[in-house]
Amino acid sequence: DETELREHRGWIEPKDAGNYRWPIWSVLKQNAYFKMHKDNTPLAKNGYLIVTSIGNPQKIVAIGNSAAQLEDEWKWLENSLIPRLDEFPVSDEDKIMYIETKVISFTVEVEHHKPKNHGSGKYLSKYGLSNEEEVARYRCSLWTYKVPRAGTIFISKNYIVFDSSMLQSPVIIPFNQIVKLSKHSFPGLPGTVNIDIGKVEHSIAISKIGELFDILNRFWVRAMNKMKQSVAFLKQEREADIFKNVSLDTTSSTEVPEEDISFGDIKQLRKQEEFSNIFSFPPEVVLLQEYKCKFSQAVKPQQAEDPVLNYSKVEGVLYLSSTFLCFYSKELKTVIPMEEIKRIKKGKTSKDYSEFGQLGVIPGVINITTRYSLFIIEVINRKSVYKNLINMVGSRRDNRGDMSYMDHMKKIKRKNLIPDGFMRDTTFFSTDFISKDENLKERYKDYMRLYGKDIELVQTQELKELIRCGIPLSYRGYIWLVTSGAAYDLVMKGDSFYEELSERDEVGEEDLVFKQIEKDLHRSLPQFQYFSKDGEGIPRLRKLLRAYARYNIELGYCQSMNIVAATLLLLVDEVEAFFLLCSIIRSIPEYYQKDMLGSIVDIHIFEDLIKIHIPDLHSHFENIMLDITMLAFPWFLCLFIGYVPLEVSLRIFDCFFCEGPNVLLQVGLAVLEIVEKDLLEINDPLMIIHHMKDVSFDSDVLLSLSFEKFSLDVEYITELRNFHKYRALQDLHNSNKSTSFSDLNRNTKFSSEELEKLYRQFQKVLPVDSPDSCLRLEHFKTLFVKHIRWWSEDLNHVFEIFDKHNNQKVSFREYVYGLEYFKYGDISEHLKISFDLNDEDGLMYLEGFIDAIKLLYKLRVLDPRTKYFDGEVPISLEILETSFSLIPGFDEEVGAIGFTEFLNCELLQHAVTWERQHTEDDFVM
Numbered sequence: 013d014e015t016e017l018r019e020h021r022g023w024i025e026p027k028d029a030g031n032y033r034w035p036i037w038s039v040l041k042q043n044a045y046f047k048m049h050k051d052n053t054p055l056a057k058n059g060y061l062i063v064t065s066i067g068n069p070q071k072i073v074a075i076g077n078s079a080a081q082l083e084d085e086w087k088w089l090e091n092s093l094i095p096r097l098d099e100f101p102v103s104d105e106d107k108i109m110y111i112e113t114k115v116i117s118f119t120v121e122v123e124h125h126k127p128k129n130h131g132s133g134k135y136l137s138k139y140g141l142s143n144e145e146e147v148a149r150y151r152c153s154l155w156t157y158k159v160p161r162a163g164t165i166f167i168s169k170n171y172i173v174f175d176s177s178m179l180q181s182p183v184i185i186p187f188n189q190i191v192k193l194s195k196h197s198f199p200g201l202p203g204t205v206n207i208d209i210g211k212v213e214h215s216i217a218i219s220k221i222g223e224l225f226d227i228l229n230r231f232w233v234r235a236m237n238k239m240k241q242s243v244a245f246l247k248q249e250r251e252a253d254i255f256k257n258v259s260l261d262t263t264s265s266t267e268v269p270e271e272d273i274s275f276g277d278i279k280q281l282r283k284q285e286e287f288s289n290i291f292s293f294p295p296e297v298v299l300l301q302e303y304k305c306k307f308s309q310a311v312k313p314q315q316a317e318d319p320v321l322n323y324s325k326v327e328g329v330l331y332l333s334s335t336f337l338c339f340y341s342k343e344l345k346t347v348i349p350m351e352e353i354k355r356i357k358k359g360k361t362s363k364d365y366s367e368f369g370q371l372g373v374i375p376g377v378i379n380i381t382t383r384y385s386l387f388i389i390e391v392i393n394r395k396s397v398y399k400n401l402i403n404m405v406g407s408r409r410d411n412r413g414d415m416s417y418m419d420h421m422k423k424i425k426r427k428n429l430i431p432d433g434f435m436r437d438t439t440f441f442s443t444d445f446i447s448k449d450e451n452l453k454e455r456y457k458d459y460m461r462l463y464g465k466d467i468e469l470v471q472t473q474e475l476k477e478l479i480r481c482g483i484p485l486s487y488r489g490y491i492w493l494v495t496s497g498a499a500y501d502l503v504m505k506g507d508s509f510y511e512e513l514s515e516r517d518e519v520g521e522e523d524l525v526f527k528q529i530e531k532d533l534h535r536s537l538p539q540f541q542y543f544s545k546d547g548e549g550i551p552r553l554r555k556l557l558r559a560y561a562r563y564n565i566e567l568g569y570c571q572s573m574n575i576v577a578a579t580l581l582l583l584v585d586e587v588e589a590f591f592l593l594c595s596i597i598r599s600i601p602e603y604y605q606k607d608m609l610g611s612i613v614d615i616h617i618f619e620d621l622i623k624i625h626i627p628d629l630h631s632h633f634e635n636i637m638l639d640i641t642m643l644a645f646p647w648f649l650c651l652f653i654g655y656v657p658l659e660v661s662l663r664i665f666d667c668f669f670c671e672g673p674n675v676l677l678q679v680g681l682a683v684l685e686i687v688e689k690d691l692l693e694i695n696d697p698l699m700i701i702h703h704m705k706d707v708s709f710d711s712d713v714l715l716s717l718s719f720e721k722f723s724l725d726v727e728y729i730t731e732l733r734n735f736h737k738y739r740a741l742q743d744l745h746n747s748n749k750s751t752s753f754s755d756l757n758r759n760t761k762f763s764s765e766e767l768e769k770l771y772r773q774f775q776k777v778l779p780v781d782s783p784d785s786c787l788r789l790e791h792f793k794t795l796f797v798k799h800i801r802w803w804s805e806d807l808n809h810v811f812e813i814f815d816k817h818n819n820q821k822v823s824f825r826e827y828v829y830g831l832e833y834f835k836y837g838d839i840s841e842h843l844k845i846s847f848d849l850n851d852e853d854g855l856m857y858l859e860g861f862i863d864a865i866k867l868l869y870k871l872r873v874l875d876p877r878t879k880y881f882d883g884e885v886p887i888s889l890e891i892l893e894t895s896f897s898l899i900p901g902f903d904e905e906v907g908a909i910g911f912t913e914f915l916n917c918e919l920l921q922h923a924v925t926w927e928r929q930h931t932e933d934d935f936v937m
Contacts, residue, residue: 023085025151026071026112029063037061040079045097045107046089048082062086067108073115109178112162114153114217136168139175139182144168148227148275154183155204155215165216165224169231170780172207174214185209186780187228187235192735195225226282227275233734235781239741240609242785246748249823287331290340291347292497292595296504301332303397306375307339308388309346309470311462321388322462322470330389330397334404335504337380339387344472348382349503350405352468355381358398359388384464445659453484456491466490467499479670480715482663489584496599496669498591510587513559525568529557532571536578537653543578552586553578560593567597570604572649579653579661592669596651600673603649609740611648614673615641616736617729618648618680625681625722629688638697643704647683648676655704656683660711667715674724682717683709756828761836767828773798774824786821795827800834800876805867809849835876842871847914855908858896865892865919872926887919895919 037049045066051059060082062074076082093114097107134146148167153160154174163176175182185207192208203221205228207214218224287299306325328341337348359377376394378401380387391397455478463470471494483491493499533550534543542549556577561568576596580589597603602610619640623630633640646655651668653661667675684691687707694700753767762770777795778785787795792814793807803810814822814830822830833841846868850860865887896902901913914920 022076022081023074023115024072026064026073026115029061029070029072041086043090043094045094045111046073046086048079048086050079062089064108064111066104071108071112073111109162110160136166136171136173139166139171139173139184141168141171141173141184144171147278150218150220150224152216152218152224155217160217167227167231169234172228174216183214185214187231188239188780190232190235191738192731193225193229193232194731195221197221227278229734230278230281236734236737236741238781238783239738239745240607241783243741243744243748244607245784245786246752246823246825249817249825287338290345291331291336291338291500292495292599293336294497294501294504294594294598297333297335297500299331299333301400303330303332303391303393304328305330305339306390307341308390309344309463310386310388311384311464323472325390330391332397332400332404334407336500337401337404339389344470346387346464346468346470347500348380348387348468349500350407351503352382353380353401353405354383355379356398356401356405357381358394382464382468384466384468385470448482449484452478452482453486455481456484456487467494467503469494471495476670479666480719482711483666485583488662488666489588492584492592492665492669493588496592496595498588498595501591501594502587505591507587510559510590513562513590514555516562525561526558528571529554529561529569529574532574533557536574537582540582542582549578549581552581556581556586556589556593559590563594564597567604570606570608572646573597573604575650575653579651579665583662595669607744608649609737609744611645612641612740613733613736614648614677615644616740617732618644618677620732621677621681621722621724622684626684626688629684629691632692636695636697636700638700642697642701644680647680651676652679656709656714657711660709660714663711663715667718672726674726674729675718677729678718678722678724679714681722682714685717685721686714752825756825760828760832762828762832770828770831771824774827784821784823786823787827788821792822792827796831799831802870802874802876805849805863813845813848834871837871839872842868843915843920844911845871847911851911852908854910855903855906856910856914857908858893861896861909861914862889862892864914868920869926892919 036052038052040048040050040060042048042065045064047063047065049061049063051061053059060076060079061072062082062085064071064073074082074085076085093111097110135142136144136146146166146168150165151162152165153162154165154176155161161176161178163174163178166173166175170187172185172187173182189209190207191210192206194206194208195203196206197203203219204215204217205221205225207216207228216224283302284299287293287302288295288297291297305328307328307330308321308324308326310321323344326341326343328339328343331338331340335350337350337353339346357379359379375390375392376398378389378391378394378398380389380401389397459475459478460469463472463475469475479491479495493502533554534545536553537543540549541547543553544550553574557569557574560573560577573593577589577593580592584592600610602608602613619630622633622640651661652664656664664675664679667679686709687704690703690707691700694703749771753764753771756762756767757764773795774787777791778787779791789808789811792811796807796810797803811822814826816826816829833845837845846864847856849867850856850864852860856864895917896909897904897907899909899913899917901916902909909917
């Protein structure tokens with residue numbers, strides 16, 4: 013052990029120091045809890061240790077080859093750990109346990125797994141989860157009830173398992189039972205990931221807090237998405253059951269097998285998501301490579317003089333996709349379409365490369381010239397980057413469509429997109445609007461002279477501040493396209509994509525989606541002549557909404573999309589409006605759905621934020637029982653259009669596209685802050701809502717307050733969003749369950765108590781990762797034989813009978829209806845079951861007839877709890893065989909009968925006298 017230990021450096025997992033040869037060691041320094049030892053053997057390797065001076069046996073916690081190498085560890089012990097140990101009024105044994113927990117968290121390493129797209133090959137069979145493949149594991153400590161326990165956390169797609177020798181049994185947590193997931197960091201100490209499962213909260217102490225949290229959060233979101241699918245399916249099933257003319261759409265709930273996921277897959281997914289979020293890219297833009305680099309930018313001079321650099325050697329990351337070259341740092345970001353790169357050239361290597369000295373390499377320079385700017389990239393592996401850029405630019409030029417983005421921008425600039433009189437109409441704008449607009453235009457011109465134009469505009473903090481002050485009307489549509497990412501979507505799909513969608517055959521014109529669009533067309537900004545009954549905006553809006561419904565078939569159309577789309581059409585052409593609408597719905601994907609889950613969740617978040625930031629108003633709303641949903645729901649769905657003056661609405665759009673959907677929460681808080689005094693005087697909820705319609709806001713005051721007082725942490729809002737999403741899904745699930753139970757109670761013979769027990773048993777056999785809360789064949793068999801214990805025949809056909817929607821799965825509702833036939837079925841229902849389970853394509857032959865009579869007898873006589881049946885049917889086999897061919901309608905040619913003939917068989921008259929011999933007590937086990 014000593015030899016193996018000497019191969020380590022720095023912190024180690026605490027080891028027993030009892031067997032060390034201490035006579036050859038001397039103490040260099042010590043305190044109340046630790047000693048630093050030196051090995052006095054000549055040429056000793058790693059001859060320095062930090063050992064606990066309390067506890068029996070003592071523990072080695074760090075090792076190095078010099079005292080200087082362990083200086084950081086010693087300082088951390090004295091400055092961070094020891095003060096906390098002094099605060100604990102506990103025994104030395106408990107303090108040793110605490111020390112071990114803290115030190116272990118510094119030695120965490122992720123287990124090695126197989127390469128990307130392959131599973132780990134390790135399963136959690138030890139914990140009764142034989143189908144759960146391990147994705148990752150970490151050494152960490154678990155805090156429950158303020159007691160730390162060092163151990164290992166195992167993660168699969170559906171479960172978290174924490175195992176430790178300090179626990180009597182492992183802690184097993186299904187992801188679909190997590191109520192809240194959060195993380196906390198502490199200066200000088202490992203952070204914690206907190207897992208709240210309702211009754212208990214577990215805290216995992218670990219140094220790689222971000223990595224662990226990302227994995228857990230990813231699988232938790234996956235579990236919630238499955239819950240959402242399940243809720244939607246069960247609601248749809250109930251509607252199909254109640255409204256007989258509504259068919260159940262089995263295509264949307266078709267089960268798609270999931271591929272194995274490895275730790276490498278998760279890391280790649282995280283990189284792709286970060287890439288997409290930074291640049292607001294559509295999902296089609298795939299990250300291929302990324303490089304750390306230094307970035308400089310200058311607008312190309314008109315003459316031959318050297319360009320003046322606006323940004324010089326900004327450290328950041330260069331991202332490459334097949335379509336775009338992108339750069340990102342804290343100071344700025346920019347996106348350049350490959351087809352707009354005019355020249356790529358290797359530049360002169362900088363003489364100032366001292367910062368790269370430790371790496372032993374010198375960065376190379378690549379100069380990239382575009383239509384408006386010169387970009388200078390300093391990167392270590394220049395050869396590889398240069399070669400990839402040359403190939404990507406060449407490939408993109410070969411495959412470009414008939415019209416590039418820049419050509420499109422030229423085309424739309426020739427159009428007068430803004431309706432006549434729009435800017436001059438003071439009904440919609442403040443009196444000094446035009447002068448403000450001209451002033452803003454000059455500021456934007458100055459910015460573009462420095463940082464480029466059109467799609468390659470460099471987005472800096474200065475641009476964000478400019479946008480918060482407003483965007484001139486003539487620039488607004490273009491700035492929206494760039495900051496929202498809609499311009500990149502346009503580059504990917506091309507200018508013709510929208511027209512192709514619009515020109516598709518309108519077979520479904522009578523479809524419900526198109527009917528709803530027609531209803532809402534004339535409710536879209538009717539105050540504008542442009543959208544009046546005969547206004548030219550109506551056909552454009554119709555075309556736009558129908559095109560989106562064809563593009564996003566799953567969503568189709570949702571009310572309030574018409575308001576948002578109409579606003580876009582005031583400032584941009586149809587093509588741009590389409591891609592902007594795609595961008596909006598992509599950024600708030602769950603707002604515009606039938607269940608409106610996203611807006612429901614954000615209402616709950618908004619209420620939490622009011623309680624934190626405007627507590628008096630929150631208390632007032634509670635006292636007068638005002639539901640904040642009545643007030644804020646339309647704000648968020650319509651992005652405040654129609655609820656604040658148009659000039660203010662456009663300013664909100666500006667910031668929404670630039671900074672994301674959290675802007676809606678910030679603006680909502682600012683609105684309430686401004687009118688708080690007035691609202692505190694009103695005690696009628698309806699009067700408050702009426703009052704809000706008459707309030708006018710100054711756009712500068714509102715936006716300034718939104719960002720200065722109500723700045724929101726993105727990670728915190730994301731945690732809240734997931735927390736409230738889980739709660740909302742649980743509410744929807746419970747509502748569906750309650751409604752479903754009410755239906756089943758009315759329409760079946762099961763009592764409420766029996767339904768509850770059936771439901772618990774159904775959930776028990778249901779796989780934790782079921783996408784729709786339905787049983788597949790394997791799990792159906794497990795449950796069915798618990799309820800019909802005497803069953804010994806093949807269950808495949810029984811499963812098909814229960815599966816009345818023919819989608820290879822059985823829902824709880826289907827299971828209850830099917831099971832009712834066995835428990836409470838009358839003679840006609842039992843006859844139908846007996847025939848259906850023994851026919852062949854609608855015909856019954858002799859063997860099937862005999863089996864059907866036997867089954868009918870069991871159904872009529874046996875108690876479902878009877879484990880086996882060794883009696884005989886009270887009709888001899890000889891009589892059955894003889895009478896079969898004598899049944900009226902018997903087809904001698906094929907030797908079979910149909911269902912009608914089966915019902916007319918005289919032998920079945922005996923079945924009426926067969927009665928179940930058992931007392932009526934609880935059926936469900």
